[in-house]
Amino acid sequence: MTQERLWQDLDPLWTDPRTLSALLCGSAAAIILLKWLGQRQIQQKMEEARRMRDLALERMEKAVCRFKKENPGAQTAHILSLPMVELVEKLKEGSLSLESVLYSYMGKALEVTQEVNCVIDFIHGCEDQLQKLKKQKEKGLLYGIPISIKDHINCKGHVSSGGMVKFLGQVKEEDSVIVQVLKSQGAIPFVKTNIPQTMINYDCSNLIFGQTLNPLNHKKSPGGSSGGEGALIAGGGSILGIGSDVAGSIRLPSSFCGLCGLKPTGDRISDGISVLAVTGMLGPMARDVESLALCMKALLCKEMFRLDPTVPPIPFNEEVYSSSKPLRIGYYEGDGYFQPSPSMRRAVQQTRKLLQEAGHTVNIVDPNLKSQFNTYRLPVLVKRILAIILKPIVSVWTSHLHHNTVCHLLCLPLQVYCTEFIAKWRKLGLDVILCPALGPAFNHAATSYTNLYNVLNFPAGVVPVSTVTRADEEELKHYRGHYGDPWDKRLKEVRAVGLPVAVQCVALPWQEELCLRFMKEVETLTHGMRRNV
Incomplete structure (x- = not known):
């Protein structure tokens, strides 16, 4: 049969309304069925992931119950109260057993996650790691320390979901480099923690494992994207955690949960991630700066470099970290884009005063963000119109360019900006910068105070220095912001008396030790300002 004859025979079918209607209905039904099947498959994957999490937590609970039954006199409360540096010492000298520490934190982690939903997996290999450590003669810098790990960091035998269904069921065949190094230093990774979907969010919620709450106030966010880490450590269920930071994802949860956190320079530690031209980094989160410093000492070792x-x-560089030489400190109270809350501004002012009284030189500096002002000051309606006009142009443009080309085009102006920023820093003779960290814990947030230092690729850390007072709340009633945009309006709705407020400490690239030294100084000087942080 020729093609022409075939079309002639089919022509009446296409012109028959009943046949055409049946074909369309059949096609529509098929599409609906396929869509339903796809959604059902997604739902089943999520249900299976939740079931696996519940089984993991049950296994964890059984292990804790078994230990408690065999060791009724375990000093759980005492163990959980010890600073990490002291805990390591007691483990090394043998006055505390590896089992007592691991199972104490496992039990507490279970309590915390029941309250705030922060743990999404039990790293069952932790018990094997414990037994391995007992046979080793050499005791690493993190000997016996239980460590929590952010969901996306690979652990052998476990899934790194990224909060997305796409990655469920993909069990990793080996540990990431950072996990291998932690283990080589005697640490015991024991749980993985929740994150927001895709990790590009200042909150901590995804459709698979749900919302993580702030243990200090369940009505507030723990921050993101390392929100599970922040919630678990703040709740006492972990003493050291590993998070990641692309726009503030270590520093925001640390600020919101009253913790210390460090975002290192890109590539100072393995397993960094990049989003276009911005380098994201893994980094430690803990209750105090000494714990961060010990973790960095442990990570920056021959095994990491190998x-x-x-x-x-x-x-x-221990010499830099331990130095008592007076610092030359630049500071600013606002970045000109997001007006700081009264408590944020007060935290910087009081910290600056304490630093000056301690003999450091402190000078106000221009945050060097004015190049962005013209765009920010555009009326909201104009911004929306421009967004609608430019969206298809940008979409077409990016779809026709290779990722590396986009990065190259973005990197050029960033390199110029970074060079100018460093030149101004050098001209002022600064060692470090003190500036606001976003806080207190919001339900909605803007990240300009943190993401600047991702763009610049500077090491930056967060230290809690105070708590929100009733006077701060009263002053907040008169808050106007710079632009009257949604961020400014939402900030006025914040009610946060008693929640922690932090400051941010910044150093030049590759100077993590100086950044940590500055953080330690701030932590020590502001001890009297903190109330139950």
Whole structure:
């Protein structure tokens, strides 16, 4: 049969309304069925992931119950109260057993996650790691320390979901470099923690495992994207955690939950991630600066440099961290874009005063963000119109350019900006910068105070220095913001008396030790300002 004859025979079918209607209905039904099947498959994957989480937590609970039954006199409360540096010492000298510490934190982690939903997996290999440590003669810098790990960091035998259905069921065959190094230093990774979907969010919620709450106030966010880490450590269920930071994802949860957190320079530690031209980094979160410093000492070791040759072999500089030389500190109270809350501004002012009284030189500096002002000051309606006009143009443009080309085009102006920023820093003779950290814990947030230092690729840390007072809340009633946009309006709705407020400490690239030294100074000087942080 020729093609022409075939079309002639089919022509009456296409012109028959009943046949055409049946074909359309059949096609529509098929599409609906396929869509339903796809949604059902997604739902089943999520249900299976939740079931696996529940089974993991049950296994964890059984292990804790078994230990308690066999060791009724375990000093759980005492163990949980010890600072990490002291805990390591007691483990090394043998006055505390590896089992007592691990199972104490496992039990507390279970309590915390029942309250705030922060743990999404039990790293069952932790018990094997414990037994391995007992047989080793050498005791690493983190000997016996239980560590929590952010969901997306790979652990052998476990899924790194990223909060997305797409990655469910994809069990990792080996540990990431950072997990291998932590284990080589005697640490015991024991749980994985919740994150927001895709991790690009200042909150901590996804459709698979749900919302994580702030343990200090369940009506508030723990921050994101390392919100599970922030919630677990703040609740006492972990003493050291590993998060990641692309726009503030370590520093925001640390600020919201009253913790210390460090975002290192890109590539100082292995397993960093990049979003276009911005380098994201893994980094530690803990209750105090000494714990962060000990973690960095442990990570910046020969094993890290061996496993990942792309990491510069720069060991931790103890001399810089331990120095008592007075610092030359630049500071600013606002970035000109997001007006700081009264408590944020007060935190910087009081910290600045304490630093000056301690003998440091403190000078106000221009945050160097004015190049952005013209765009920010556009009326909201104009911004929306421009967004509608430019969206298809940008979409077409990016779809025709290779990722590396986009990065190259973005990097050029960023490199210029970074060079100018460093030049001004050098001209002022600064060692470090003190500036606001977003806080207190919001339900909605803007991240300009943190993401600047991702763009610049500077090490930056957060230290809690105070708590919100009733006077701060009264002053907030008169808050106007710079632009009257949704962020400014939402900030006035914040009710946060008693919640922690932090400051941010910044150093030049590759100067994590100086950043930590500055953080330690701030932590020590502001001890009297903190109330139950």
